[in-house]
Amino acid sequence: MIRLTTQRQxxxxxxxxxxxxxxxxxxxxxxxKRLPRIGLGxxxxxxxxxxENGMILKLEVGxxxxxxxxxxxxxxxxxxxxxxxxxxxxxxxxxxxxxxxxKSTDYQIxxxxxxxxxxxxxxxxxxxxxxx
Amino acid sequence: MIRLTTQRQxxxxxxxxxxxxxxxxxxxxxxxKRLPRIGLGxxxxxxxxxxENGMILKLEVGxxxxxxxxxxxxxxxxxxxxxxxxxxxxxxxxxxxxxxxxKSTDYQIxxxxxxxxxxxxxxxxxxxxxxx
DNA sequence: TGAGATATGAGAATGATTATTTTATAGTAC
DNA sequence: GTACTATAAAATAATCATTCTCATATCTCA
Ligand SMILES: [Mn+2]
Ligand SMILES: [Mn+2]
Ligand SMILES: [Zn+2]
Ligand SMILES: [Zn+2]
Numbered sequence: 221m222i223r224l225t226t227q228r229q230x231x232x233x234x235x236x237x238x239x240x241x242x243x244x245x246x247x248x249x250x251x252x253k254r255l256p257r258i259g260l261g262x263x264x265x266x267x268x269x270x271x272e273n274g275m276i277l278k279l280e281v282g283x284x285x286x287x288x289x290x291x292x293x294x295x296x297x298x299x300x301x302x303x304x305x306x307x308x309x310x311x312x313x314x315x316x317x318x319x320x321x322x323k324s325t326d327y328q329i330x331x332x333x334x335x336x337x338x339x340x341x342x343x344x345x346x347x348x349x350x351x352x
Numbered sequence: 353m354i355r356l357t358t359q360r361q362x363x364x365x366x367x368x369x370x371x372x373x374x375x376x377x378x379x380x381x382x383x384x385k386r387l388p389r390i391g392l393g394x395x396x397x398x399x400x401x402x403x404e405n406g407m408i409l410k411l412e413v414g415x416x417x418x419x420x421x422x423x424x425x426x427x428x429x430x431x432x433x434x435x436x437x438x439x440x441x442x443x444x445x446x447x448x449x450x451x452x453x454x455k456s457t458d459y460q461i462x463x464x465x466x467x468x469x470x471x472x473x474x475x476x477x478x479x480x481x482x483x484x
Numbered sequence: 485t486g487a488g489a490t491a492t493g494a495g496a497a498t499g500a501t502t503a504t505t506t507t508a509t510a511g512t513a514c
Numbered sequence: 515g516t517a518c519t520a521t522a523a524a525a526t527a528a529t530c531a532t533t534c535t536c537a538t539a540t541c542t543c544a
Contacts, residue, residue, distance in 0.1 A: 223510090225522065244501080259524045264501065266522095282412030284532085285500065298459050309453045314446075317466065321441045327430050327470035334449065334466050338459035355541080357491065376532080391493040396532065398491095416501085417531065 222273050228266050230254050235276060236290040241297070241306040243285040281306055281335055296333070300340035309336055354405050360398050362386050367408060368422040373429070373438040375417040413438055413467055428465070432472035441468055 222228070234250040235242065242250065248263045267288055271278035277289040281297060283304045296309040314334075322329050354360070366382040367374065374382065380395045399420055403410035409421040413429060415436045428441040446466075454461050 223521075225509090227523070257524075259526095261502080261525080262523055268502095280414030296453070298453065298457060298461070300459065301462060307457065307459070310456050311449075311452050314449075317443075317446075318468070320443050321428070321430065321468050324442050325430060325439065325468075325470075326473040327432065327439070327468070328476055329430070329468055329470040330433060331470075332466055332468045334464055336450070336453050336457075336459070336461055336464045338457075338461040338463075341458040344460055355490075357540090359492075389493075391495090393494080393533080394492055400533095 222269060222275075227251075227255060227258055227262055228270065231263060231266055232270065232275065232290070235288055239308065241279060241281075241287040241289050243287055245285075247288065279306065282337070294331075296336065298336035298338055300343055301337050302339055302343040302346075305340050305342075307340070309334075354401060354407075359383075359387060359390055359394055360402065363395060363398055364402065364407065364422070367420055371440070373411060373413075373419040373421050375419055377417075379420065411438065414469070426463075428468065430468035430470055432475055433469050434471055434475040434478075437472050437474075439472070441466075 244264050248260050270276045279287040281299050294313045298309050299306050318329050376396050380392050402408045411419040413431050426445045430441050431438050450461050
């Protein structure tokens with residue numbers, strides 16, 4: 221198993237503190253408050269490594285940046301199409317989707333993810349952009 | 353409505369020809385056979401524009417590049433985790449998922465997408481990489 | 485037909501991520 | 515503890531996808 225260095229431990233702790241599904245650079249900023257000399261590359265390398273080892277989830281949601289999640293149980297997400305914020309959607313995971321899909325493809329299916337899109341509460345309050 | 357320039361028309365035609373969900377640069381290569389002087393920026397700009405106008409779908413699937421789809425009806429996808437190939441999954445779209453999710457969030461939900469992951473038939477035939 | 489609006493092509497710029505190189509730290513045998 | 519080896523970190527460079535800028539071209543319609 222992967223060695224738990226100070227850097228890895230703190231990255232993991234900071235990730236576990238939040239429900240915001242931070243990006244690598246957001247996490248970098250959080251971690252730097254405790255480890256000011258850590259490099260951005262270290263954050264990327266270890267997030268990747270921890271995701272490969274199943275310690276965290278790497279979310280390949282829409283938008284330009286990958287996001288990370290300390291909750292490794294299977295669950296769904298929603299992304300705000302205005303601001304990019306990502307939150308959990310707490311509905312039961314539908315395992316039968318995979319069985320259903322398996323019948324219609326020659327792929328060997330490994331899993332699935334549902335991503336909802338919408339407008340987050342904060343963005344609903346603000347006026348629509350681009351209308352002057 | 354958006355003006356149908358030669359470039360836009362040919363991008364659209366080339367996209368409609370394939371079921372492979374090409375990336376912008378794959379499409380650029382396809383289009384260049386008919387319009388050798390088209391710029392990559394033009395392809396990006398028009399794909400974006402056509403997606404905004406609902407003429408095509410921009411797929412924000414996992415992986416490093418966005419992919420495009422001339423089929424605008426709602427449907428699900430599967431992505432090969434080895435080679436990145438993306439195919440359609442022809443199972444009925446579950447509209448009740450959105451209703452279900454709406455009860456558990458304050459977001460105003462706009463839609464959802466399901467992305468399966470798996471190993472495509474081609475990659476199943478090849479030996480696993482990284483084992484020497 | 486020609487002024488204004490819109491689009492293109494070329495190339496530069498940006499931003500996220502990955503790779504490389506150098507340096508530091510940790511574990512281990514003596 | 516010292517020397518050796520492996521692993522990881524930090525700094526930095528490189529890569530790659532995408533977006534932006536701007537000069538030129540094309541279209542629209544009065
Ligand atoms: Mn989550
Ligand atoms: Mn499709
Ligand atoms: Zn928002
Ligand atoms: Zn494959």
